[in-house]
Structure formats: C-alpha cells, structure tokens
Amino acid sequence: MSVQTKSLSLPKGGTRDRLGRSWYKFSRNTMSIVGLGFVLLVTFLAVFAPLVAPYPRHAGKFVDFANASTPPGPRYLLGTDVMGRDILSRIFFGFRFSLMMGVVVLALVVPPGVTLGLIAGYYQGSWIDTVIMRITDIFLAVPPLILALSICSVLTPNLFNAMIAVSLMWWPWYTRLVYGLASTLRNEFFVKSAETMGASRFHIIFKEILPNCISPIFTKMSLDMAWVILLGASLSFVGLGVQPPRPGLGTMVAGGSDYLPEQWWISVFPALAIVVVVVGFNLLGDGLRDMFAAEEV
Template sequence: METKVQAVPDLTLPSATTRLRTGLQKSWYKFSRNKLSVIGLAIVLSVIFLAIFAPYISPYPQHAKELVDYNNAGLSPSSKYLLGTDNIGRDILTRIIFSLRGALLMPAMVLAIAVPIGVLFGLLAGYYKGTWLDTSIMRLTDIFLAVPPLILALAICAVLKPNLMNSMIAVTIMWWPWYCRLVYGMSSSLRNEYFVIAAELIGASKIHILFKEILPNCLSPILTKMALDVGWVILIGAALSFVGLGEQPPTPALGQMVSDGSRYMPDMWWMTVFPSFAIVIIILGFNFLGDGIRDMLSKGENEYE
C-alpha cells in the first residue's frame, strides 16, 4: 500500500531584506493609488533636479546674474526666449530655474529648525500636562498663534536686514508653534496609554519615554504636515520677496519676479504670469505629495482592496 507523504510547511521567518522589500511594496502601493500623488512626486523631483543642475539646464546661465541687454528687453515668448525676457533683457526661463534654489532652500531650513523645536516643546507639554511646564509652553504657543503668520513674518523681516537668511529666521519663528500644538494633542493622550505606563513602571527614563515610546507614535501626522507645509513656506517666502524683504537683486526670486513684472502689466504679461505659474505648480506638487504620504502612512485600512 502506497503511503502519501504530506509536505511540511516552511516555517522559516522571512529575512530582513524580504520584509523591507515587502514593506516598501505595500507603501508604494498605498501611495500610488492616488494618481495625483504620483504626479506630485514627479513635480517635486523635477523641481529638485532643475534646482541642482540649473547652470547646466538653463539656456542662458549668465542671465541669473548682473546683466543688462536692452537690445533684447521686453521680448515676448519665442523660439529663442521660450518665456520671453524682462524689462532689461534677461531670460525669464533662466531666472525661474535659478530661483528654484532659493524657493526650496527656504522650506528646507525653516522645517529643519522649526520642526525639532515644536516637537520637543509639544512632547514636554503633553507629557507633563497640568504642570507649570505645560502652562508656560502652551501659553507661549498661544501668543504666537494669535498673531497672523504673514504679519508676524513681515514685522520681523522689516526689523532685520532684508535677505534670504533673515526671511528664513522670520518664518521659522512663526512656524514652530503649529508643530508644538500638533504634538501636544497627541502626546497628552498617549501619556495615559498602557505601553507608556509600563515603561514608567519598569523605571525607564523620561528621555526614553518621550523619544522611544511617545514620539514614534506621532511621526505619521508630523511627516504628513511637513510635506504639506513645504508649499505654504514657499508661498510665504514668495510673499516676502514680493514686497522686497526676501532675496535681493540680482539674485532671482519668484516673488520678486512677480513684483517686478506687475509694473509692466498687461503689455509684458509674461514677466508676471510665468513666475506666478511656477509658484502654483510647485505648491500643487508638494500638496499632492503630502496627500500621498498621508495615505501611505495611514493605518487600519485594507491595503490591497
């Protein structure tokens, strides 16, 4: 009589590389379900590429510096100058490409400083809720949030010397309270969870509880807000340069280009329309990307529905 041998299931645990590959595939699937998120990612990568390789991609790199060419001033879009020239003969396309550097540097520096400060204050205030530390931090946060952000940035920039660095300082001062308020709400509720209480009972340090137990559970909303805030910071930076409180000539800046072109509307409309369109595209790209990151980090959802 023939005996059938049953196959023994493979109980070997997947390797770390396999788990990482599977996790990345799931994350990309959740991100790519929203086609606008993929478009946003393409826009953001394109903007970063143009900003890095601006001297090699732009048609007239010398037009990003001090240059006057009245023979070609005020030319409308053509095959030679795709987006036209400004009132002193500089190529609009070249100056838009070079202005992407300052536009990306602003949110990079602002969020690199504002996010750690806001997150730290939010963690401390939330974990020590009901104490003098909580009251001091949150009342200070309320004071900053009570002032309109753009008005506060304009006031700070007006006191300081107008340049890119001081405009970044002004925006940073007004931006950290939003992260403090966000993290405060999450950490004040997480402090009563069982895993935090268990860590306290076994004698874990406060630093361990704050940064190893509470902070990892706050990362998803923080990362999502950071992606969405990039567009807002770029818009604030453009507003500051529009009124002359950002980057100074001859360095190109999108807001400054819009301001310069507004004096020649509607005859030389391309001086204002194309830089404004660039601002809109960049902000839309980062907003679409933020929506995709939110979907990718969301939990409790069927990932392959």
C-alpha cells in the first residue's frame, strides 16, 4: 500500500484545474507578470540571438574602427564600443552567457545540495547529520564572492572555471534549506506511517519527504538565478569570467569603464541589461513564493 504525501494529492478538478488556479494566483501579482515578461524576453533574445541581433558578427572577433565609439543613433541603437562593435548585438549574445551561467550552476548544485540536506535532516542527531552539516557550516562561513574569487584566481580565467567556482560555494545553501524542511517533515504522520509499514529509507527520503520540499526549492532556484548571474557578471568584471572577445555583460561593463563619462553608453547599457535580468528573476521568484504560499493555506 502506497503512502500519500500531503502535497501531492490533486484537487478534485484534476491537474488542469490545479494549474489554472496556480496561474490565477500568480497572475494577480502584477510585478510577478512583469518579472515573467523580463525572463521570457531575455530567454528569447539569448536563444535566437543570431537571428534577432542587428549585427551577429560583432559578437566575435570583429573590428570596425571607422565606426568606433559611435553614440546611440538610428544605425546603432545603443552605439558601438571602441572596436566599432554594435553594443545591442553584443548584449543579446551576452544574455546567452548569463543564462548559461545560471542554468549550469544550478544544475550542478541543486541535486547534491538537496540530497545532502535530505539525508542530514532524516538522520537528524546522528553522526551523519553532524558530518554533513559541519562541512556545510564551513562553506557558509566564507563569504560567497570571496570564495569564488579565490577559486577563480587559482584556475585559468574562463566561463567554465567561473561556473565551477560558483558551484563549489553555492551548494551549502540548498543543503541548509532542505535540512530544515526535512528535519520538520521527518516527524510528520505520513512519514511515521511509511516507517511503520516497512518502507525503505530511500522511499521515505525521496518519495515522501522530497515532494513536500519542492515548492521552497523551486522558489529558491528562481531567486538564485538572479544572484548567480550577478555573481558571474562580477567575476567577468574583474577578468575572471567570460573572456574577450566574447561579449560577457560584466566584461562589457569593465571594458567601457575606462571611457566614462564621455562614452557612457559602452558601460551603461550592458549594466542596464544585467539589471533587467536580475530584476526579472527576482520578481519571478517573489511571484512563485506567493503562489506556493497561497496553495499551502
């Protein structure tokens, strides 16, 4: 006999009605819709950058000194940099690296972080709990940016190593989150019932406890996308992330900072692009959090 978790039972209306109610709760928050719009727009521009960018060649090794440092105008909507490359086109391709950074880092940190949190929470008070959480506390004690900078400075500066550096310092946050949830859920009636019926520990941890942690995990992932992208842009700004001539947003901001304030558009527009991405994911995360909180009431 299978044991039903308290969050997986579907309403009488079925999955379609449940999704409809969830969307209704989400759509009532105007700022969440704005955040979703930003995220969808950025994703579209990143995926179809070669098709929608006015000058796709400008995203690579390209030089046009005849049009260098051109201010925003009809031909170049956001102007050009000191190499004559269209800033708008490079921003579209820069979205690719930003989203790649966020997606890859979360794909690397969420599975181990959640798994360790589940195991430590279920075995709360045992030596397993002590070992996992003390290691987690050690990583959490070091400021994330400082740890990422330290790792990147040892490795060869590039996008891949920046992803590895951020991943090594991001997993403890998921372990800590899930540990708190699992520590509470392990004493719930449905978990005790599964233990009484002889369910395996694997079944209890991943079939009974994990489904009830999904909502907070997804909410944190949407919020963390913004932080990971911002951290990746920070690493690129100091030369430890995306390397020229690739158009990383942080790299573009750093490259144009030497020409402020006369050629302000070289740094300002990539910085605004970072703001759009970060604000979009933050607003989306807030909307998901409110939606999941309303479903639990």
